[in-house]
Amino acid sequence: MSQKEENAISPCREEDFPEWYQQVIRAADLAENSEVRGCMVIKPWGWAIWERIQLILDGMFKATGHRNAYFPLFIPLSYLQKEAEHVEGFAKECAVVTHHRLEVRDGKLVPAGELSEPLVVRPTSETIIGAAYARWINSYRDLPILINQWANVVRWEMRPRLFLRTAEFLWQEGHTAHETEQEAWEETVRMLGVYERFARDYLAIPVIKGEKTESERFPGAVRTLCIEAMVQDRKAIQAGTSHFLGQNFAKASGIRFQSREGKLEYAWTTSWGVSTRLVGTLIMTHSDDDGLVLPPRISPSQVVFLPILTKENCRSQVLEYAERLANSLRETYWEGQKISVEFDTRDIGGGNKNWEWIKKGIPIRIEIGPRDLENLSVTLYRRDRPHRKKEAVLIQNLPQRVCEILSEMQQGMLQRAQEFRCKHTHIIENKKDFYDFFTPLNSEKPEIHGGFALAHWNGSVNVETQIKNDLKVTIRCIPFDLIPEPGKCIFTGEPSRGRVLWAKAY
């Protein structure tokens, strides 16, 4: 068997990254397109990953004082119109409900009961939540309001892509209202920090925190902060955003309160969200040519037992031995939580089972055959090593060894992603190098081709538009953690207040 054939995913990353991405999803049985244009079906393994994301983030939101609530799916057209930039930003991608029943006319089922005012399926909930906050808030004593909702939203997509861009997607949206500008700004920054920590510590994805330029701002926001990840084709993915909305939405929705000084003032609001897009980011960051690779902290299960039951005469002994070990591992704590263990006894052939779990990205596979039983050991495979590389572990060492490996993997995956991003992030000092960097055929330095470019910029939208038209490259953010270093815009020679982050993006 040639090296080539050994990979489970075809094409491989180098050959065709977008197609490889689709195939990883299919091989791991995460999701599929439905017959409803742009809407996906999230299958159990994909959903289990999203459930882990929800559970962990929800805990982080609650630890920062937020509570969950739920607001209507439908937004009256008139609400959406209250904020001019907002409606302009979303008008082109709204699913609109116009009727409230069906009836048979001329033998055909057709919409009936036309609504006097059409309803929009929420693309985001600033306006409908704003209307509620306007009812709830009277005095500074009612502030802050710190609420999050887990919900589905719809933005009609012309070029859908599983997880990354779907017409319906699932997300959380935090919506907060504050007494002062300062408080609202601090909240905006705080939640960006939560997203960064979550991405880093759980998804093992290093992200760059920063601020969007005006042209990439959320429609209606005063400032939009974001976290940007680099995936393995060196493109950027916006993995989460946190918006400082100023008083824009408070004015649009009439969120006013009696201040401590007895004056009627508009509240300061924020909103922030991450979505099922995180699952796509996770896949593109860590997966390899054998399929998904899951960081142990986010994997629905950390370990799968694969008893080898081919020999009839010792089948029951192997099974019993494996079950005892699996149950003991289920009582083992890793990072304060019991290890989640799958036990796969399906009769579909050892090779098939093994490959299925490789493609699903489970961190550790434990094979147990008659010989392991004799040796009082197991054969362990880890997903962050080549799939044939095995390790014999004596059963008395198994719990400890599993914990060690899980910790190593979690750290190792983050480190690998950090190194990858570091290797493909370059300071670029002139226009020619910039164009070379983003144009494969022109490149004189192929070894530093593509990725994140840090370059000076004069702050002009025109330059952004030009670059986007020429190279499909955009400013991903003005990074927070760069030491401000004045310079000259590499495109115009005009003064720049600091480097910004450029990349092609999903």
Added chain:
Amino acid sequence: MSQKEENAISPCREEDFPEWYQQVIRAADLAENSEVRGCMVIKPWGWAIWERIQLILDGMFKATGHRNAYFPLFIPLSYLQKEAEHVEGFAKECAVVTHHRLEVRDGKLVPAGELSEPLVVRPTSETIIGAAYARWINSYRDLPILINQWANVVRWEMRPRLFLRTAEFLWQEGHTAHETEQEAWEETVRMLGVYERFARDYLAIPVIKGEKTESERFPGAVRTLCIEAMVQDRKAIQAGTSHFLGQNFAKASGIRFQSREGKLEYAWTTSWGVSTRLVGTLIMTHSDDDGLVLPPRISPSQVVFLPILTKENCRSQVLEYAERLANSLRETYWEGQKISVEFDTRDIGGGNKNWEWIKKGIPIRIEIGPRDLENLSVTLYRRDRPHRKKEAVLIQNLPQRVCEILSEMQQGMLQRAQEFRCKHTHIIENKKDFYDFFTPLNSEKPEIHGGFALAHWNGSVNVETQIKNDLKVTIRCIPFDLIPEPGKCIFTGEPSRGRVLWAKAY
């Protein structure tokens, strides 16, 4: 202060039960109507109850082998039409998406981009999930499929009522596919059992398990099973349903598989669901004239500490003492879980704070003032006793006493609800008594007026229709746990195979 004035909710249950219900929701700050007709906003305390319901049920579903997944919000019109009874059942209450963007025409924002096929916002997901199962299932080896989804659904409501009947509601819907009729039927019964146990053991709501008559069946089902609860106005609420769908939806969606014998066969499917309606049922079952009363197992928190901070000179001592006790209670386990404790130091007056928590239904309130500090005790109030009835508890006994009370409350609330239902369930042997039972002004026996009636019935839809028209009374179910006892229909004198359960219902 008169006895009357002491109740927090006006009107009281006896005066106007439906209005009392609305006022309990408002007083506990659970939910409110939005400006979108029939859609509610679920506020944080209401959502926290739903979150508890989700968490516990989700565990029960997983323990019975189910996994979660997620299917599209939108259903193509053509899918809905595949099952004739199904589309007829839902056509009158469908929100229909006809356009996918908005544009300004004559200065007015209007729907644009008309869809070639309208999309229905899911009222339930049999058809869209059926289409997926048809893709996934090829062989008997692919069966059973045991999937649940947590989702929002929309059924246009002409007379909405918070939690009980809303245009958008939240629910879980289980959808399973099986190789045999027997297996599918067992699943249908199993999940009804899960619902019954959940209602009884967590919500402290005793329910009657049974089967719906043909006229009350889910559109497209072969058999519909249900759990029925009695609330305090002696009406019934259908709290959950489990449908045996036979091969109806498999035929409609083309869910076929190669059998063990190599034949192509249709799968047998089930579906089952409970919704945010459970929150309404919970409110109507247990609340009193002071507001919500929550069973400890479902309450988002079990205990609230209310330090009395009015005396400036010992404020910090009281606070410190109360915090120490609260933290120690937070580390106390009740039924294997840490007790959830609220700590309310808001400066809104002790009486206001106390009443707020009474109305929110928290099981135990603990007041701590300077005198408690002197006595090394606390003053404890429980929600299932009159609000003034207090109990001094020495601090060394506090954890144990709290656990005792929580267990007592959980059991006591179920027992009280069982006794109430028992008291208001009557065997009725003739038509006159039946009409009297359900007609207040005619009643000659007011002490047994209203509630559940067990009466013989000939099995005819015509009789059901007549009774519904005359009395607004319907057959809630054919109870499972009644010993079959042949008799004569009390309306027609015709043979009956057993008594059925009649009631007015929400």
